[in-house]
Amino acid sequence: MDGDSSRPSRREVLRGALAAGASLTAAAALSACGAQGDVRRARSGDPWRQFAGATLNFISENTAPTAAIAANVRPFTDLTGINIKIVTLELNAVAQRVALDLASGGAEYQVIYADPYQILAPYRKGLVDLRTMQADPNLPKVPGGVGDFIPTQLDAAGRFVDPHAIYTLPYDAPTMIWQYRRDLFAKYHGRMAHDLGFDPTPGGDRTWEEYFKIAEWFNKNARSDVAYGTGHQARQHDSLMNDFSNVLWSYGGDYFDNGKKVGRLGAQDPGPCRLDSPAAIAAARFYDRLLGIADPASRTWDWDGLGAAMRAGRLAMCPNWHEYAATNEQVIPGKVDYAPLPKGPAGTANMYGGTGVAINANTRPHERGAAWLFIVWATAPATQLADLKSKAGGGTPTRTSVYRLPEVRAAEKRPSSMPNMLTASAVTQAWLPDRIGLRPKIPMWNECDTAIFTQLSRMLTGEASPEEAMRSTKKRIDRIVARGWVA
Amino acid sequence: MAHVADTSPVLHRPTRPETAARRPHIGFEGKMMTPGLIVLAALSIVPFLALIAMSFSRVRLLGGVRLEPAALRNWARFFTDTDMWMSWLRTVVYFVLTVGLEMILGVAIALCLQRVLRGRNILLSLVLLPMFAAPSIVGLLGRYLTDSTFGLYAWILRSLGFSGDVLGDPTSAFAAVVLMDVWEWTPLIALITLAGLSSVPQTVREAAAVDGASWWMTFRYIILPAISNVLLVALLIRSMDAIRYFDIIWVTTNGGPADATKIVPIRLYETAFRFFDLGYAAAIGLAMLAFSIFIARMFVRLLDTRGLTR
Numbered sequence: 001m002d003g004d005s006s007r008p009s010r011r012e013v014l015r016g017a018l019a020a021g022a023s024l025t026a027a028a029a030l031s032a033c034g035a036q037g038d039v040r041r042a043r044s045g046d047p048w049r050q051f052a053g054a055t056l057n058f059i060s061e062n063t064a065p066t067a068a069i070a071a072n073v074r075p076f077t078d079l080t081g082i083n084i085k086i087v088t089l090e091l092n093a094v095a096q097r098v099a100l101d102l103a104s105g106g107a108e109y110q111v112i113y114a115d116p117y118q119i120l121a122p123y124r125k126g127l128v129d130l131r132t133m134q135a136d137p138n139l140p141k142v143p144g145g146v147g148d149f150i151p152t153q154l155d156a157a158g159r160f161v162d163p164h165a166i167y168t169l170p171y172d173a174p175t176m177i178w179q180y181r182r183d184l185f186a187k188y189h190g191r192m193a194h195d196l197g198f199d200p201t202p203g204g205d206r207t208w209e210e211y212f213k214i215a216e217w218f219n220k221n222a223r224s225d226v227a228y229g230t231g232h233q234a235r236q237h238d239s240l241m242n243d244f245s246n247v248l249w250s251y252g253g254d255y256f257d258n259g260k261k262v263g264r265l266g267a268q269d270p271g272p273c274r275l276d277s278p279a280a281i282a283a284a285r286f287y288d289r290l291l292g293i294a295d296p297a298s299r300t301w302d303w304d305g306l307g308a309a310m311r312a313g314r315l316a317m318c319p320n321w322h323e324y325a326a327t328n329e330q331v332i333p334g335k336v337d338y339a340p341l342p343k344g345p346a347g348t349a350n351m352y353g354g355t356g357v358a359i360n361a362n363t364r365p366h367e368r369g370a371a372w373l374f375i376v377w378a379t380a381p382a383t384q385l386a387d388l389k390s391k392a393g394g395g396t397p398t399r400t401s402v403y404r405l406p407e408v409r410a411a412e413k414r415p416s417s418m419p420n421m422l423t424a425s426a427v428t429q430a431w432l433p434d435r436i437g438l439r440p441k442i443p444m445w446n447e448c449d450t451a452i453f454t455q456l457s458r459m460l461t462g463e464a465s466p467e468e469a470m471r472s473t474k475k476r477i478d479r480i481v482a483r484g485w486v487a
Numbered sequence: 488m489a490h491v492a493d494t495s496p497v498l499h500r501p502t503r504p505e506t507a508a509r510r511p512h513i514g515f516e517g518k519m520m521t522p523g524l525i526v527l528a529a530l531s532i533v534p535f536l537a538l539i540a541m542s543f544s545r546v547r548l549l550g551g552v553r554l555e556p557a558a559l560r561n562w563a564r565f566f567t568d569t570d571m572w573m574s575w576l577r578t579v580v581y582f583v584l585t586v587g588l589e590m591i592l593g594v595a596i597a598l599c600l601q602r603v604l605r606g607r608n609i610l611l612s613l614v615l616l617p618m619f620a621a622p623s624i625v626g627l628l629g630r631y632l633t634d635s636t637f638g639l640y641a642w643i644l645r646s647l648g649f650s651g652d653v654l655g656d657p658t659s660a661f662a663a664v665v666l667m668d669v670w671e672w673t674p675l676i677a678l679i680t681l682a683g684l685s686s687v688p689q690t691v692r693e694a695a696a697v698d699g700a701s702w703w704m705t706f707r708y709i710i711l712p713a714i715s716n717v718l719l720v721a722l723l724i725r726s727m728d729a730i731r732y733f734d735i736i737w738v739t740t741n742g743g744p745a746d747a748t749k750i751v752p753i754r755l756y757e758t759a760f761r762f763f764d765l766g767y768a769a770a771i772g773l774a775m776l777a778f779s780i781f782i783a784r785m786f787v788r789l790l791d792t793r794g795l796t797r
Contacts, residue, residue, distance in 0.1 A: 096760045103548035122763070126549050236743020297635035299655030299744055305634075312636050447762045458745040461657050486545045486555070487763075 038364035047140045051370035052081025058374065059097060060113035061355070062088040064323050064393030065172040069378055071392035076377050082370050084111075091238075095119055095446075102126035107362040110371040114168045114358035116157050121266055122443040122487055128359040130158075130166045133372040140373065142169070143380050148399045152264065152436050157356040157398075160266045160441065168356025169379040170398035172323075176246060176351040176437070177426040178202050178211075179310060179324070180317035182337035184218075184225055192217055202317070202339040204348060204429060208247060208286060211317075211342045216293050218316040228295035231306055231315040236457040239302040241449050242351045244456055246319060246437055247287045250344030253280030255440045255448075255477070263438025268485075270442050273477040275452075275470045279346070284459065284466035286344075291460050299460055310336070321353060322423040323395050329419035338426040340435065349437035350430035354398065388418040396420050396427060403428065443485035451476035541769035548763060561770040570746070571754065571771070578750040581665060582729045588669045589725055590718070593676025598706070600677065601684050611681075618674040626738030629667040630654070633739075657747030660740050664748050667735050672728070676721050683717030684710070716790070723786040730779050751775055 039054035060066040070086045077083060087109070089097070095118040101108045102123055114120045114127060133139055134146075146154060146166065153170040160167060180202045185192075192200040192214065200206075200214050211230070218229030233239035248254070254277075256262050256270040274280065291298060295315060298306070307324045309315055311331040319341055328336040341350050357378055359371040377383055381402050387394035388408065402408055403424065411418035412425060429435060442448070452473050459469035513521075542561050544554035565571060596614060603610055617625070632640040633653040641653060654660045687710055695705045733752045736742065742749035742757070755775065759768035 092761060099548060099763055103552055105551045123549065235741065236745065237741055295635075296650070296655055297652045300635070300652050305636075309636050314636060444762075447764070450757065450761070454743070454746055457743050461655075461745040461747075463657070463745050486547055487549050 039366045039370055041366045041369070047138060048080050048373060050138070051366060051373065054081075054367065054370040055083040055085065056110045056367075056370055056374055057085045057087060057108060058111040058113070058357075059087045059089070059094055059109040061091040061094050061115070063172060063174075063395070064326065065387060065395035066113070067392045068387040068390035068394035069383075071390055072383070072386050075386075076374065079377070080370075080373050082373065084374060091115060091118065098126075099123060101360065102362065105362060107360040107364075107367065110360050110363050110367055111374055112358045112360055113171070113355055115355050116160075116168075116266075116441050117439060117445040117449070120157075120160055120167055120356070120358070121441050121445060122485060124160045124167055125487065126361050127167045128361050128363070128368060130169065130359070130372075130375075131164070133359070133368070136369075136372075139369055140376060142376055143382075144399065144401055148381070148401050149379075150398055150400055150431055152431055152433055152438075153352070153354050153398050155264045156352060156436070156438050156441070157354045161268060163265060168358040169375050171355055171357045171375075171379055172395040173352070173354040173398050173427070173431075174321040174323045174395065175353065175427050175430050176242060176319050176341060177322045177423060177430060178206075178317065178339040178341050179320050179322075179328070179336055180339070181226070181315075181335055183335045184222060184316050185337075187225075188217075188222060191221070195221075202337070202342075204340045204343065206339075206342045208250060208290070208342045208344050212286075212290055212293070215290070215317070219293060222316065225313075226316045227314045229293070229316045230290070231295040231301065231309050231318045232291060232298040233301050233303045233306045233320065234291055234294075234298045234457075234460055235300055235302045235305070236453055237302045238449055238453065239306075240453040240456050241439070242303075242353065243319060244283075244287050244452075245439055246341050246349050246351050247290075247344065248280060248283040249349030249437050250342070250346060251279050251283035251286065252344070252346030253277055253283045255452075259440070260433075260438070262440045262442065264441075266441030268443065270440055270481060273474040273481070275474040275477070281467050281470050283344070284456075284470050287456075288459055288466050299457070322427050323393075323420060325423045326393055326419045329416075329422070334414060338423040340426050340429045348435055350427075350435055351437040351439070352431070388420065394418075394420060396423065442481070443487065444480050444483070447480045448477045451480065538769045538773060541766055542773055544766050546765035546769075548765075557766055561766045564767060565770045565774065571751075573746070574749055574751045574754045577661075577748070578730070578752075581661075581732070581750050582726070584665050585668045585672075585729050585732070586722065586725050588665070589673045589676050590722060592669065592673045593721070594680050594718070596673065596677040597680035597684060598710075600681055611678075614677060615674045617671045618678075620671065622671065622734035623738050625667055625671045626735035629663065629735065630739045633663060654740055655744055657745050660744055661747050664736050664739060667739070668729070668732060671735075672725060676725065679717055679721040679724075680714060683714035687713045719786060719790055723783065723790075726782050726786065727779060730775065730782065 039051055041050050042052055044050060066086065066088055070088070073084050073086070094113060095115065098109065098112055098114075098119055112119065112127070120127065134141065142148075146169070149158075149170045150173070153173055154166070155163075157170045158166045158168045185200065185202070189200065196210075196213050196217060198210060200210070200217075215229030218226060222229075233243050249259075254274055256267075256272070256274055261267070262270050295309065297309065301309065303321055303324075306318055306320050307327065310318055310320065310324075311328060313332070322338065325336070325338065341348055357375045359368055359375065363371060379398065381397070381399050384397040384399055384402050385405065385408070388397065388402075388411070397403060397408075408418065408421060411421040414422065416422055439445070440448070455464065455469045455473040455476070458464040459466055464472065540554060543557060543559070545557045547553040547555060600607060600611060600614070620628070632638045635641045635652050644653065651659065653663050691709055692705060695709055700708070731752055732750065733756065736748050736750065736753055737756070740748045742753045751771065752775070755768055755771045758764050758771060
């Protein structure tokens with residue numbers, strides 16, 4: 001009996017085996033989760049093929065330029081042997097996933113579509129300073145150098161506070177411009193000029209007051225052609241802040257002191273909000289008046305809804321992102337033309353919404369190298385030219401050299417094989433340093449943005465006067481900024 | 488003087504067996520439940536404790552989640568945030584309207600369906616259809632139907648003289664999201680009620696009819712008391728859902744216009760996943776949890792008094 005008791009029973013053996021199995025499985029699962037290996041680096045003479053076999057995940061907003069990249073990614077895989085998986089989502093969802101990925105300490109997404117306001121400013125510590133990649137002798141350089149990027153865009157989309165560090169390479173450049181029905185403006189030009197007492201042709205010389213009068217004229221005189229003279233992206237959404245900001249800046253108002261600097265390079269602490277200034281209140285009053293004669297559905301539209309309404313023939317004109325030109329040409333070919341936004345007492349401002357591509361700082365060294373190859377390729381002049389020609393959409397280039405190419409210049413006029421280039425004349429003016437509209441690049445922008453468009457929405461529904469809306473926005477923004485940002 | 492019990496050898500028990508008796512005994516059932524309890528702790532108790540800790544902290548994300556003590560700052564903000572209180576008010580109004588309308592319409596539909604003899608199954612299938620759509624799809628449907636450029640409902644309303652935009656006005660937008668939820672979940676109440684109605688004895692109804700009871704009297708004094716317990720359960724299920732309502736509003740109005748549809752779950756999501764203010768979001772989440780428990784307890788107590796929880 002003694003001998004039997006010292007020997008483990010069958011049940012104990014089974015229990016031990018189960019425990020050992022469970023431990024091994026758990027250990028294997030944990031190591032699989034926590035210790036993802038770096039990609040292999042091949043010792044080949046070709047710097048573009050050194051990471052062949054790697055797979056990268058690129059997370060991006062579901063924009064036309066990314067649609068074009070996704071349709072055109074094969075040449076990159078052929079060139080480098082690197083596979084690219086592209087995840088496209090709505091911008092808020094992108095920002096959310098990136099934040100959670102950075103918080104995990106891992107790099108599920110090695111390449112990030114880094115919106116300057118929702119990702120770069122709050123999480124720049126989670127992004128690689130690309131100067132370190134440029135300085136690596138084993139990696140290819142940016143073709144044409146970073147000086148080839150449009151300077152205002154490199155600063156706005158690629159830097160944060162430090163004027164030397166570069167966190168992203170400018171990848172797309174949507175900018176708000178004046179989109180109008182050229183057929184209707186041609187049809188009614190004489191009558192409108194006679195009735196209004198000025199040349200109504202859209203352009204940088206028009207004022208917002210004249211824009212208002214043109215819209216009102218269409219409301220009264222062209223109902224058989226369009227339902228309303230103007231429409232706006234005034235839903236309680238980021239789009240409302242974008243639409244209002246053009247008016248705010250052109251009236252001389254701004255969100256903070258040194259607005260140009262806070263917009264171009266960004267700031268950790270921008271100081272007190274200035275939306276209670278007389279210029280800002282005057283802008284709010286005008287915007288409220290303008291929306292009073294705009295299509296009432298404007299209060300339900302973001303940029304997509306507005307674009308669809310324009311293409312459906314509801315509107316004679318609207319301020320919207322220039323990248324809708326390609327879709328406009330598909331649906332109503334030859335009927336829409338483009339101009340910089342009207343000016344106010346202090347000049348013109350055209351909201352810039354461009355974004356850069358960045359590398360997750362949690363990547364391992366070789367993975368980071370592979371990600372660098374992708375962002376260099378994705379922003380290269382040859383790729384931007386291919387995107388311009390893409391049937392999948394595409395944006396407009398962020399490189400000055402592409403705009404100088406003869407075939408691109410030829411596409412600025414109809415008939416155009418690159419319809420987004422029809423906006424070139426308007427957007428190249430809009431990107432000049434004194435005309436580009438740059439919202440504050442601060443880490444807590446998301447919350448400030450929400451306060452702005454919520455109070456503007458209250459103003460547009462008659463729940464607050466322009467003065468009350470501006471003052472209550474200022475109060476909220478000051479509170480948000482005072483709380484500071486913890487990332 | 489010593490008490491007899493203190494000195495009696497009979498009443499004295501040896502120390503060892505007494506200790507053994509007091510030792511918690513994990514029986515076979517306990518052992519079987521242990522893995523489940525561990526999973527439960529991992530899935531709910533640990534996150535719950537983490538949520539409490541977060542509500543007293545500022546949460547850092549980069550380089551791994553870290554908590555920095557913030558004392559009562561998040562809770563003080565919660566109790567002094569007027570926008571938050573407005574959201575609570577909207578949540579309560581929304582809750583009363585959706586659950587109330589669903590109960591009334593659900594019972595009415597069930598009573599009508601019960602009277603239908605031919606084709607009841609086809610009718611029931613049609614009535615139940617909305618319930619099978621995901622809430623976000625219902626939201627998208629609602630958004631497209633009310634879109635003023637190509638929406639069918641917008642077109643019908645325009646031809647009836649409504650000049651505004653359904654989702655562009657605070658009152659109509661709120662009414663629209665309430666109606667979308669009612670459209671989707673009324674069938675559930677109808678289904679539950681129909682099941683309850685089948686348990687009302689036919690003989691009692693016939694006796695009431697013989698006694699000359701009107702339709703209303705039969706409903707008020709016979710049917711309603713008979714199905715009240717079932718209705719209470721339906722109410723509990725829908726209430727728990729209505730408190731967490733999110734998808735349809737997020738898809739259709741995003742909380743607007745003018746915050747008219749920004750109920751607490753929308754604000755919670757925004758605070759947590761747009762502003763990444765996870766400490767404050769934890770405080771809002773805990774308050775929502777307390778509110779849900781309060782509502783659930785209220786219904787469970789009602790069920791308890793009727794002896795339905797045993």
